[in-house]
Amino acid sequence: xxxxITTGYWSAGPPAGVQEAIVEADRLGIDSVWTxxxxxxxxxxxxxxxxxxxxxxxxxxxxxxxxxRTPTATAMQALTLDHLSGxxxxxxxxxxxxxxxxxxxxxPYRRPLARTREYVxxxxxxxxxxxxxTLDGEFFQLPLPADKGGTGLxxxxxxxxxxxxxxxxxxxxxxGPKNIALAAEICDGWLPVFYAPRLDAMFRGFLAxxxxxxxxxxxxxxxxxxxxxxxxxxxxxxxxxxxxxxxxIALYVGGMGAKGANFHxxxxxxxxxSDACDEIQDLYLAGRKDEAAKAVPTALVEDxxxxxxxxxxxxxxxxxxxxxVTTMLLQADAAAVRTVVGAAAATGLLER
Numbered sequence: 001x002x003x004x005i006t007t008g009y010w011s012a013g014p015p016a017g018v019q020e021a022i023v024e025a026d027r028l029g030i031d032s033v034w035t036x037x038x039x040x041x042x043x044x045x046x047x048x049x050x051x052x053x054x055x056x057x058x059x060x061x062x063x064x065x066x067x068x069r070t071p072t073a074t075a076m077q078a079l080t081l082d083h084l085s086g087x088x089x090x091x092x093x094x095x096x097x098x099x100x101x102x103x104x105x106x107x108p109y110r111r112p113l114a115r116t117r118e119y120v121x122x123x124x125x126x127x128x129x130x131x132x133x134t135l136d137g138e139f140f141q142l143p144l145p146a147d148k149g150g151t152g153l154x155x156x157x158x159x160x161x162x163x164x165x166x167x168x169x170x171x172x173x174x175x176g177p178k179n180i181a182l183a184a185e186i187c188d189g190w191l192p193v194f195y196a197p198r199l200d201a202m203f204r205g206f207l208a209x210x211x212x213x214x215x216x217x218x219x220x221x222x223x224x225x226x227x228x229x230x231x232x233x234x235x236x237x238x239x240x241x242x243x244x245x246x247x248x249i250a251l252y253v254g255g256m257g258a259k260g261a262n263f264h265x266x267x268x269x270x271x272x273x274s275d276a277c278d279e280i281q282d283l284y285l286a287g288r289k290d291e292a293a294k295a296v297p298t299a300l301v302e303d304x305x306x307x308x309x310x311x312x313x314x315x316x317x318x319x320x321x322x323x324x325v326t327t328m329l330l331q332a333d334a335a336a337v338r339t340v341v342g343a344a345a346a347t348g349l350l351e352r
Contacts, residue, residue, distance in 0.1 A: 001320065001349050002327040004032035005337055006062055006229055007050075010041035021334045022050045025057060028341055032058035034092065034227075034329055037065055039104040044077050051085060059085055062191050062229070062329065063094030063173040067107040071119045071140060072133065075126035079163040087164050092191050092227075093119070094173030097257045113182055115139045120170060120186050128166045132156030167219065171227060175267035177206045184210025188218070189225030193252075194267045196303040200323040202270070207324065228325045231305040232332035234313065234339050239298060241307040246296040247289070249304075253277050254284025254292050273300050306340065314343035321349050 005025050007018050022033050033051065037043040043061040051059040059081065064074060074091070082089040095101070095116060098109040118137040125133045134156045135142045143154030171189035174180045183190040184207040195203065211221040231248060235241035252264040265277050276297050283292035306313045317340075320328060330337050 002031035004327055004329045006034040006329040006331050009036040009038045019050055023053055026054040032060055034060040034062035036062055039100055058088050058090050060090035060092050062092040065096045066093055066119050067101040067105040071122035075123045082164045082168055090169045092171040126159050127163045127168050129158055132158045175263050180206040181210035185214050192228045194304045195228040196271050197319040197323040204324050226325045227327040227329055229329045229331055232330050232336040232340055233307045234336045236309050238308040242298045242301040245301050245305050246293040249296045250280050250284055250292040254281045310339050317349055
């Protein structure tokens with residue numbers, strides 16, 4: 001199993017100490033570093049800046065929001081970073097949710113799976129550079145025809161830059177069953193945010209649906225990457241360790257989307273915590289965020305994260321290694337990362 005670190009997106013400003021942590025991760029033999037974006041910092045610029053100080057780490061976006069850029073613009077950034085990093089870039093994409101897509105980017109959110117399918121199609125056309133890029137889709141038209149607002153002067157183009165890798169990996173952030181299946185059908189990997197190893201068979205079933213209709217021109221299913229974000233909180237007291245992560249789960253379940261349209265909450269529902277989610281969401285939307293965090297069950301935290309003493313974390317790593325997860329993206333400070341990596345090395349689970 002491989003290990004990466006995820007820096008997430010910024011809060012009020014650049015996170016302190018990240019550059020040093022990434023350089024140390026490169027020295028420790030950690031596989032990758034991943035950035036994110038919401039409606040503040042972007043995913044590509046920090047990755048290029050911090051990644052320039054590394055030599056071995058893969059550099060991934062987890063995630064770049066599709067509504068933030070046209071698919072050709074995203075492909076340009078991907079092929080550029082791949083050249084600059086010597087073939088270390090990984091493009092992680094995600095649809096985000098209607099509050100951000102429509103509220104921040106002013107883009108329509110309807111039919112996100114169909115839109116994702118067209119988006120990935122265009123990105124692959126750019127990276128393969130086999131012919132000028134064209135698409136007569138429902139959401140994207142290249143060139144833009146006159147009857148859709150174009151001048152009629154557009155023409156099909158191919159990138160001037162020859163991509164370093166035509167098969168640059170594209171991973172999809174997905175939470176619902178259909179979107180997870182779509183990742184297996186059209187992408188090179190899946191980026192889950194709430195993965196519970198005890199429900200591994202369920203997740204493998206969703207992936208199998210996509211693999212059954214996977215195109216022959218994509219890498220085989222046995223090379224498919226599942227890079228799961230896994231928060232880590234090391235403490236001799238399990239409850240105290242879980243307390244540090246409860247506000248994060250409460251935010252996703254209660255505040256990352258409107259009531260009835262929160263896909264993060266739906267993902268936690270699938271884990272068997274619907275009643276708890278109702279309480280968390282009601283408290284959060286009522287402005288009682290501290291109470292919402294306290295309502296997060298410890299069992300839920302332990303399902304999706306590594307919490308507690310180092311010995312407990314080491315004992316839990318094999319269940320992750322036995323799951324469909326191929327890469328654990330550790331959401332943790334440098335000390336916690338060292339704890340996990342040390343435990344993995346001691347038990348022979350670290351792939352360098």
